[in-house]
Amino acid sequence: QTEAAARMILGDEFKMIPRYSLPVAQATELGNSWNATTDLLSFSTAQYGNPQEYWMNGAARVREKMKHLENCILLRQAFDLVENDLGIHPVQLPFKNANYDWLALPYPDSTDLEETNTLLYTAFCATSTTAPLEVCGVLADEWTERIPAKDEITGISFHYDRPNSEAPQTWLLVTPSQLTGNWQWNDLVDALTYTLDAARLRGVEPDQLDKKPFASLLPAVLAPESLYPYSIVLDNKAHYLAADTIKTFTPPTN
Structure with missing residues (x-):
């Protein structure tokens, strides 16, 4: 009323702006x-000299109301008004x-951001103003910010199309070359590259090498095959016979 x-x-x-006691x-x-x-x-003074003005100039570039407040300060300077009548006094709770x-500005690495939420209150008042017991003023602007952490634990997943009726045919298990507590990107890339190269080599069939010059140089890939255990072979029928049967086996005669 x-x-x-x-x-x-x-x-x-x-x-009307009321005054109230805290x-x-x-x-x-x-x-x-x-x-x-x-x-x-x-800490901020050592980095920026005048941290209040540095913060004010940055906030005014992205906050419309802070830009108006910055213009008020600039106009006061243009009219040669007493600068100490309107200073920037930061408070942090x-x-x-x-x-x-x-x-409000970069801080030391020792600062614990997860300890508690923080309220940054910046008062524009005379520099001689003492800690208030009564409050009376105008709120120029307010906003909420989230300060990103320097380190985050992340996970990587890949989405790809495959037949839903078939399970994955191959699992690639990669272990780090050195136990340093974390992965190195180059280790993963090298492991995948080596696996693909090895898969191509193991995918070569004997028929593809039989008529090549490499056939005589690859005994581990090509070897004789026989149903009878009288020669060194990779696999033969004797492998599937009982021990007693093999002992009594008689090679055929021509």
């Missing part, structure tokens, strides 16, 4: 983070006593 009455006097565009626990948490800005920005680094 108060805001409606004010709009009747000041116009429909008038907006609970003790939240005020303490916010105060700890507010007063630890130097620790929060120590929950507050931590150790490994407290600003996640």
Whole structure:
């Protein structure tokens, strides 16, 4: 009702912004983070010099409302207004006593992202503003981001067409050449290449080599065949006979 009455006097565009007090626990948490800005920005400052402006310039390129806010800051500088009247004060919750680094920019490798969710709150206020016990302001923009992990455990699967009524005819079992704890891509490629080359060699039939110059050089591939066990052969009928039958076997005579 108060805001409606004010709009009747000041116009429909008038907006009342209430002021409210924070609970003790939240005020303490916010105060700890507010007063630890130097620790929060120590890593980012070493990397970028002025991390607040670096973050602001990057966010303004992809966020429309942040671009408007950046323009406001630039216009203040153009009109030579007091710069300290509108500074960028980052706050990160929950507050931590150790490994407290600003996640809005690249952070140290020791930072544990899975420990808890993090709220990054950036206040645009006078640089002399102390940790607030009462809050009153306008929300310019908000968004949610997911920071990707540097390492992920992945799996690879292949989809291909094959007759549904037939089971796979061949399984290729590959073991790493060295037990280093993880796979090397070149090991998999070399194993597959060697398997395909060996399969082509083993797929050669004797008839394909019988009339070739290599026939006399490949005793492991071509060998005599006989039904009678009086010569060295790869396979013959004697292999399937009982031992007593072989002992009493008499070769045929011409």
